[in-house]
């Protein structure tokens with residue numbers, strides 16, 4: 343095993359088809375993880391897998407809709423059969439729906455909660471079951487948001503789902519630490535990806551950027567170092583149940 347403990351491990355990234363998930367997959371693959379790329383859009387996953395393989399990494403794709411319990415179970419089985427038990431899980435899949443609270447529909451509520459919270463919970467459960475059975479000192483990284491630390495405008499369901507994800511992270515850390523599994527959460531600040539592109543171009547989006555300390559959004563690679571740390575073996579051994587903002591100070595003031 344390499345010093346980082348990532349080399350050779352099976353790492354499943356949900357929502358690897360775009361944005362932060364695709365970046366996390368590239369970073370973990372470059373560190374020697376054997377990648378399971380999971381999402382709904384298979385064309386995007388196939389292209390990313392080809393790119394990673396061309397760079398010498400091992401990568402498979404798996405169809406995953408985290409809002410479906412059955413889909414999660416099926417994806418976990420495929421990952422284990424093809425590459426072996428999951429050692430690293432990055433719970434990254436997420437959606438946001440912008441609306442005033444009085445206008446939120448039941449459908450939007452269920453979509454956001456079902457994807458961001460329920461999906462992440464059962465994905466972590468499926469991965470942890472494999473880790474526990476095989477005695478793996480696993481690493482689970484939940485991608486929450488600054489919205490989990492302070493509510494963002496017209497993003498009530500999103501903010502609620504991410505806040506609950508932080509308590510979920512601590513519960514998992516508390517229960518699974520005894521199995522050698524570390525569960526931590528990253529709260530990214532604003533990073534230019536598909537999830538935020540509509541908002542960023544609005545007047546409110548421009549005002550937001552003007553209010554940020556450096557007057558600019560983050561970039562996906564701003565999270566590389568933190569992701570590698572939390573997925574590592576020895577360096578991360580004592581980091582469990584941590585909620586770490588990576589937001590250029592946005593949530594600090």
Ligand SMILES: NC(=O)c1ccc[n+]([C@@H]2O[C@H](COP(=O)([O-])OP(=O)(O)OC[C@H]3O[C@@H](n4cnc5c(N)ncnc54)[C@H](OP(=O)(O)O)[C@@H]3O)[C@@H](O)[C@H]2O)c1
Nearest residue numbers: 357359360361362381382383407408435436532533535537
């Ligand atoms: N960008 C930011 O500023 C920011 C800030 C804080 C937190 N985050 C969080 O970072 C994570 C990644 O977001 P992003 O910025 O990279 O946005 P993005 O480009 O829109 O990516 C979202 C990913 O989630 C996947 N996904 C959505 N619903 C899914 C489902 N039901 N099953 C499986 N996968 C699903 C999508 O894949 P498919 O559509 O192919 O399934 C896509 O790959 C999210 O959890 C988001 O809340 C982002």
